[in-house]
Amino acid sequence: MSTIKANTITLSDLFGVDTKKNNFLQSQRMFISSADAWGALIKDLVLALGIERAKHFLLRYGYQCGKHEAMMLKNMFNWENTKEWIMGGVTMHGLSGRSTSVPIKANINPETKEFDVEGFWHNSYEAKQYLQHFPVHSEPVCYFLEGYASGYCSTSLGKKVVFKEVECIGKGDPHCHFVGKTLDLWGDEISPEEVDYAREDIGDELDRAYKRIERQSEILKRGNLISNQLTQIVLQGKGLDSIAQTLGRSLGYGIVISNKHFETITEYGQAVDYSLKDIVENQHIFNASDRKKINKMITNRITIQLNFLEEHGLLHYPLITPIIVQNNVYGYISIIKNSKEIEELESSLIERAANICALHILNEKTAIDTEQRMKGELLDEIILQNKLDSNIMKKLTFLGYNLNKPHYLFIFRLQNQDYQQTESLDVEKDLITNTLRRYAAIAKENMLVSHSFEQIQALISEDFLSTHNWSPKKFGEILLKEVKKKFPSSQLLIGISNICTQITEIHEGYKQAKKALEITQFNNQKQQVILFSSIGHISILLDARNPKELENYADQILGPIYAYDIEKSTELLKTLYFYMYNECNLHKTARCMNYSIGGMRYRLASLKERFNIDMMNSTTRREVQMALDIYLAFGKLTSIHLD
Template sequence: MTKKASDITLNDMLELHDKDGDFLRLHRMIISSAEAWGALIRDLIMALGIERAKRFLLRYGWHCGVHEARIFKNMFQWEDDKEWVLAGSKMHDISGRVSSVPIKLNIQIKKGIFDVEGYWFNSYEATQYLKYFSHHHEPVCYFLVGYAGGYCSESFGKRIIFKEVACAGKGDEHCRFVGKTVELWGDEIADELVDYEQEDIGDELDRAYKRIEKQREVLKRAGTLSQSLTQIVLQGKGLDAIAEILGTTLNCSVLLENQHFETIAGFGDVTGYSLKSLMENKKALSDSQLGSINRMFQEHCATEFDLHEPFPFPHKRLTIPIVIRNQTYGFISVIKNEGEVGELEAAFLEQTANICAFQMLNEKTAIETEQRMMGELLDQLLTQPVENSYAAKKLSYLGYNLRQPHYVFIFRLEDPCMQLENEHAITAKRDDIINYLLKDASILDEKILLSSRLDRIHALVPESLIKKQYMPVKKYGEGLLKRLGNIVQPLKIVLGISDCCKDITQLNDSFNDSLKAIEIAKIKRQDNQVVLSSELGHLAILLDAKRPDELERYASKLLGQLYEYDQQYSSEFLQTLYNYLNNECNLYKTARFMNVSISGMRYRLGRIQELSGIDVSQSTTRFEIQMALEIYLVLGKIQFHKISK
């Protein structure tokens, strides 16, 4: 009588013999509890690690499936071969391992098609796993997957691989499986096929023991390294000593670079091994290393590099970032000309990177503390009278020479389009400017004092620094803003510069003059402007009583019509008026100065009076018009040379 898989019961398979202990119709099989299986799974994972335990259980399940498929082949007279295949799913239910419910059954033996999906409910394997471990990040029913693949492969006649795509052991509501032939899976199953390769449990245990011994040795050496590195930090020896300890321990070269890929410490021969020089000089790196470094450069300095030309100098290296408060402050690399860079180097490098981060944070904190103290003293110096002041004395004690001439620079940061989201972003840009100014001064072996507000930076710049640049102070300021432009984008900078202070008592007045220059630069509404306080002339007095925007409105009220006419018709009425007043209203002198005929000058003056209603015969009017013209000149609305008297 033919049999269907769905009709099989446990009674159909049982034949018990008291003497021989045979079970399942003379095939020697045993019944085991789920608890015992759970203990085995736990011990395998603890001894081998979950990845190796997974492969062992998969292969064990596979062999069980193959064996039971062979037993079932002749145990019943199957209605057809498909029923023999389906009996494996029924065996899951009968044995108590899991309740299997298929939702897709595309099994065509003659065509070689096997494509099934379904659910496993109440998996013993997932239940036992969760008794000893927390949810895993991937499915854990390894025996069930292996069994299904082994059984179906033997009964179907082609290699079938099952995958668990959902699992209670990783937090899903139910386990879910997919089974296909290797051909149907294609490349998707390539990684799983490796898990079915034959390995001996003894070899697994031996490798596990060796791995444990290796880890014990690594931990011992790591402890020694940690003690040495801690002592270096406590003794304040710095990054060079840290690089030396790591290099000596690993017998290799060590390179430390800042976030701009500039070398800050090293041990051994590291010449030409910086990340920047490797890319620029085409040193030997693998494609993966080239890609990694290229991504690093694009992230930190937005520079493109050619990755296709071969690099002639081979070496092995491992590089990881030094991170402080989720921000990269540098990179540490171990470099080997011989041998491989392995797990030991990676573990020690990560440990050392953490120590470097701690050391750099200490140095950064110390520098910030010093800068903050110097900044507070500078603010006192600029905003208060300095005679016998505490700030001046303290700065002299700290080694700063206040007796030399200085300029007061005030940088204002503006975000006209409101592109930066928060105050922290502006603060970060401001800190970048401060670091650049300090570095720029140190290159010239000069010291500058700096302080900051949210949107402002105050700098006391020695005249000697400007002289070393061999250019006027305004040109130096313009060049400085041009260099800072890339650093502060999308912010805009305006810079106010005072007259040179020959004496410390002039600093407070110079500071106020620079603030006035900043206000004028703001009104000009041009990007990255530099304004000297000396350019304000007598308007500096008015700026104490009026805001620059009020001065502009005052000037436009008198000269607005002439300004608009000049802009529209490219006439020179404002320049004519300016030269006429500065030549003491002398018609002939002004005509000669401007190369205009006398009749031409009379016509211009007449048109000026018609357009604006200005009567320059009145002394009060002349003064107001001269003042308005000076305002336009300072604000940059008109540009022409003043007459030398």
């Protein structure tokens, strides 16, 4: 038999067909399979075993195929030398349709057992079939080709050879690029255990996969059972207490449900030493890794497990996940574990429980929002209608309101409501509304609040204010401080009506609060509480004249005096006010302002000479009185106190 080289082998050299024995590849029985069939097998293996187990399965299978073909080819041909036998594996890749193998480096010495090669697998069937069923992977996917090359070359060289793919079209690279070296040349880059292709057979792998599927099935059944129990809690109208109890009993751990401020709402089991609020507020005393986890949970809304409590003598390893409702964090669930290991059931159940809690909170929120919207619409009907029909009275009775008791109408208006600030203003409005409801809940008081006309309206009962010993203005100032604390740049105005002793007066009270706001807004106040009662009789003119006209009228009379006082630091305007207040009595005014009689005469004379204000003229006195009242209503005389 003549010798043969690897690159001269053709299909006719390989195949001989015996129709009786069905022998292919000379004396060896073989069969032909399509690439698509291989692709279907790869897909099923990945889906059944997972990508890592499928990888090892295909590597071992490829290794055995390469080993077997190396022995067959050794016996079939009279090779020119051992190196040609080794290179026969390259030819087999191409003839079998697996790929076109193109070496770019081939340092092979069978005598010294040296092997260091590099090259490309063009048109890899394995990578193309993978991409037909799966997206681009994070690592190379030509597992069979790696295993085959390793098995063939290890057998023909007589020393362990390992092929690794360093680039692959299956992970988005432009080509499949391989490197093959003996295990000693790889050194620390590859551990011997990693390429121990003979340590397990397919049966072992499938047996493990079956057991894993059985375990996952059991976990799925148990998880579905607990999930159904949690769902039933919500459907039956039960609350977070029942959710914590059911989850805790199922897992055998303590459960803590906290609000968005990390404060405990409810707990079950061994959780007495656990406080998420303390952990978050004192995280600076723990290690950097867990501080990073806490901040990541808050920022990225992910599930985390903490280990730092071990360092402080507590055997707690809490598994924590946020409760998210309509893209907002409403709270957190903590499983208080006594071990670091996380079981598949625990991580999946805590997220299911968080979803169930979110569903419960959403139901509660929807119910509250619906009720508050109904109440708000009812208040809008009351403030807009001069005469109330019997239906409104029935609704009030049904909701438990008695508006025939004394009430004040408050209007809350935010300034500069442009489109760019809409979201921020909505949050600010929610804060005002929630603060009102919180005070009402503490006092066990029914309070009607509505959002309409780009503002907030609220009916505040005199009983509620009396309970806290607050005047209407004092309560308004308290609300201003709360809003300012949360939103330092807030521009909130609050207008307050006179007391409405019965329901039929609320419509008029609404008009009064609006008038108070008109004065405040016109005076460019950024934050202020103003009572309609403080406007006095000027309020009558608001129906006939707009605020700008009123201020212009007052400025014509008192504007020069106002400017002179600011420039010279005098008190002529104040002198004029107290002179009118004391019914133009010179002696009373002098005593009130601690001036001498001569000093008062001098000031009155100065007003006449400088500003043509003759207080002996009755027409001038009426005009000055009106102008002073306007200034007082517009806040330009806030430094004057009648006491």
